Amino acid sequence: MDVQVAISQDFLTAILRLPRAQQKKVNQFVSKFRSDPLSPGINYEKINDAANSDMRSVRIDQAYRGIVLKPNQGNVYILLWVDHHDEAYAWARRHQCKIHPKTGAIQLYASEINEVEPSVEQTNTPNKDVSSVGLFEKYTKQQLIELGLPEEFADQIVAMPDMATFETYQDKLPNDAFEAMYFLAEGIPYEEVLEDYRNNSVDDVDTEDFAAALIREGSKRRFVVVDDEALEQMLDAPLEKWRVFLHPSQRKIVERDWNGPVRVLGGAGTGKTVAAIHRAKWLAASLDGVPNKKVLFTTFTKNLASDIREHLEQICSHTELSSIETVNIDSWVHQFLKRNNYNYDIVYPGDSNPKRVNSWKRALDNKSPELDLSDHFYEEEWKLVIQEQSITDKAEYIRARRNGRGTRLNRKERLLAWTVFEEYLLQLNHNKIKEMPDAMRDCIALIDAKNIKPMYESVIVDEGQDMGTQAYELIRRIVQEGKNDIFIVGDGHQRIYRNKVVLGRCGISILGRSRKLRVNYRTTEETKKLAVSVLNNVHVDDLDDGEDTSKGYISLMHGEMPEIITTNSFSDEADAVIERIEQLEAAGAKLQDICLVARTKSIRDAFGQELSKAGITTYEVMANGVDNRHREGVRIATMHRVKGLEFQNVFIVGCNQQTIPLQNFRSDDPVELREHELSERALLHVAMTRAMRSLTISCQGQLTRFIRR
Ligand SMILES: Nc1ncnc2c1ncn2[C@@H]1O[C@H](COP(=O)(O)OP(=O)(O)OP(=O)(O)O)[C@@H](O)[C@H]1O
Structure with a gap:
């Protein structure tokens, strides 16, 4: 029978925690192990008191040991962990690795969980009958087990008093079980959670058959069967887990x-x-x-x-x-x-292309004095109604959907407003420019x-x-x-x-x-x-x-609470930010893993200059290219530029009441105001969610009302 060697994500994480020299040895060991786990050169040792009697230790060198699961049935070897001798043995005592009888997924979790004290929140609530407010009281033990909860935890979890207490179980439960329970507690319907956490087409699970379990979706998030090429790639640092798991x-x-x-x-x-x-x-x-x-x-x-x-x-x-x-x-x-010999310059609604700006100015000259509408109203009407519905003439505009627009316009008012848009269309044509939505239509x-x-x-x-x-x-x-x-x-x-x-x-x-x-x-x-x-x-x-x-x-990871710094002046804020960047650098962070984000270009540049004065190299995140992560320097960017990107440490500067939301938006229209507010909130949300490890928010004077401490 073919020998199968699998590696757990935890094993790869464990390698990265070792000193460089040891990492090399582990890699050599793994290559040897992968080609023949039965080779006489590999020393398997039984581990007394291991949580799982199928766990063995293998010798990497004098000081280091790997932990391997070698189930009785089949010819499967799973590398679970690697560490210094004593720590590796202790790890094996603290961890269980089993196939879940319902989902069929291989799970790795704490071998024992102590009774967890109810959270501080819970114990501080006077007169609360703990047993009557169970987080999972709507569900039976069996239902929770169906989702992947190991049976041995069922009594404790079903009686869970509150979310804060439940969260203390995160590193004890298998990840899949913790997530599924968490989503239930958040109110996601049971069927929906089951759909996500049940392995397709698993009926009768053989809890001894690891070869079958390894190819189930639920196992692949944490375990991978390795062939030579995949192994080589995986052992190449830096490891990006998303490539495999x-x-x-x-x-x-x-x-x-x-x-x-x-x-x-x-x-x-x-x-x-x-x-x-x-x-x-x-x-x-x-x-x-x-x-x-x-x-x-x-x-x-x-x-x-x-x-x-x-x-x-x-x-x-x-x-x-x-x-x-x-x-x-x-x-x-x-x-x-x-490629199709198009003869127009392409511009964007609202951009600063001089021909476009001029065209729009001329269009606004045609505003009817009978209508009391702001220039901004026309701009938004153009973008959200006319461009959105590809309207090119008066008749279409009169019939147009204007859902979500706060100011109502009757037929006569639409006819009057159309004069602006008609002129703009003429101007665009005359100047041989097209807005991007038009270019797409073309x-x-x-x-x-x-x-x-x-x-x-x-x-x-x-x-x-x-x-x-x-x-x-x-x-x-x-x-x-x-x-x-x-x-x-x-x-x-x-x-x-x-x-x-x-x-x-x-x-x-x-x-x-x-x-x-x-x-x-x-x-x-x-x-x-x-x-x-x-x-x-x-x-x-x-x-x-x-x-x-x-x-x-x-989120699966935990860390420090985001820090919020309130200062009285720009220079105080800049000093505080610089001090923290220097602290990060002193603690080993690379400058290119730090990003300073601001709502506007001018705030970005002002902070960029302060950083430069303090001797900190900066590197602007540009709209039109890939960030060369080898170039040194703290990334500086506007909030718009960081969408889709991520950085270990993020500083959002200038989070003042006057800056976020940006105050340049004028409108009496409640719908427009609401939309503006929403996109400003979304911008801040995007900027905050770029942070992988730490988030620092700073302001001068009053903090934006979007953040509640
Ligand atoms: N299966 C996975 N295992 C490990 N890491 C993962 C996995 N999937 C995603 N990641 C990591 O999570 C981070 C976010 O992933 P990604 O950028 O795909 O998310 P997103 O939903 O597109 O985010 P956003 O909408 O915020 O831009 C990245 O660092 C990515 O490498």
Whole structure:
């Protein structure tokens, strides 16, 4: 029978904690072990009192030991842990590794859990009858076990008094069981949780058959069977776990055929981009390098597209890579139109292109004195109504949908307002410029006129929340309709460009093909909680005319509470930030892992200058390129620029009451004001959720009202 060697994610993490010299030895050992775990050179030793009698220690060198699970049945060896002799043995005593009888997934968890004291919150609440307020009182023990809870914990968990107490079990329970219980406690319906945590087609689980268990989705988040090539890659530091260990909820959406467009939602850091990258690889593999069969991976921002290309290069073969085109949607439009001899300059609604600004100025000169509407109103009306619905004449404008616009306009008022838009259209034409939504429409017109066949087998869209109607209509047109055609990932909570869309209205029906990712791999739970609180009680859409919620969204990591620094002046704030950056550097942090984020360019630059004066190198995050992580320097960026990116340590500076929300927005329209407020909150939320390890927020004077301490 073939020998199978698997590695747990924990083993790889354990390697990274060792001194460099030892890491090398472990790597050599693993290569030897992988080629023949039965070789006489490998010393297996029984571990007295190990939680699992199938655990053995193996000798790496004089001082270090690996912990291996060698089940009785089959020919499977699983490398679980590595450490200094005594610590490795202690680890084996503290950990259990078993196949769950219901889900069939291999679980690694604490061998014992002590009775946990109710949380301080709970004990401080006078007269509260603990036993009557169980967190899981709606569920039976059996139901919890169905979701992956090990039976030995069932009594304790079913009697759990509150969330705070439950959270203290995080590092004791298997990750899958903890997550599933957490989502139940957050109010996610049982069936939905079961769908995510049950392994497909597992009926009769043989709890001794590790070979069968290793290939189940639920096991693959933590264990991988290694062949030589994969092993070599994996042992190459720095290790990026997402390359190998997809969460079952990610794997379920990535590795399967879909009978039409799919929409995947998920809070910041839940691995949407990672899922989309793996999806691109999976689709490309199925194309088998056939020329002219292509997958398009598109994003909203240019720098994210470059980032994604780099990631694809890490996981795809040459052939797969040759089938994937990665480009942000606007560049795609530019390239397509250029190939088709398009004669217009492309601009953006509201941008500073002098020809566009002048055209708009002339259009506003035609404002009717009979209408008391602000210039801003016309700007928004143009973008949100006229461009959104591709309106080109008066008659269409009179019939136009104006949902979500606060100021009502009757027929006569629309006719009067139209004079501005009519002039703008004339000016754009006269100056040979087009706004991007028009350019997208022109792409469609060209495709129709030239009868161009769909160019892609599949399109993958990242940052789906920021793409507008025209972008989706164009996407619909360039991809072959049918199996695996469109895969969209996005998060309405991160919409910062106000390009709302209703997919169904763009010919993209996601009925029955909508999924959600819930596990945040990036930020700590402490940062996540603060970032989510910025969007409390605001309504966020699901890209298809429904509502999305940030309930049932968990971070697996814990860390320091975000620090909030209030100062009295700019120089005090700058000093405080510089001091902390110097402390981080002294503690070993690399400058390129630190990002300073500001709401505006001028605040960014002001802080950038202070950092330079203090001798700290800075590096501006640009819109149009990949961040060269080898270039030294603290990253400095506006909030818009950091979307989709991540940094170990994030400083959000200038979080003053007067700056966030930005005060340059004037409108009497309550709907516009609400929308403005929402996108300002989304911007802050995006900036906060870039932080992997630490988040520091600072202000001068009063802190923005978006943050409640
Ligand atoms: N299965 C996984 N295992 C380990 N790490 C993962 C996994 N999936 C994602 N990650 C990590 O989590 C972080 C966030 O992932 P990703 O950027 O895909 O999230 P996202 O949902 O697209 O985030 P955002 O919407 O905030 O941009 C990254 O550091 C990524 O490497």
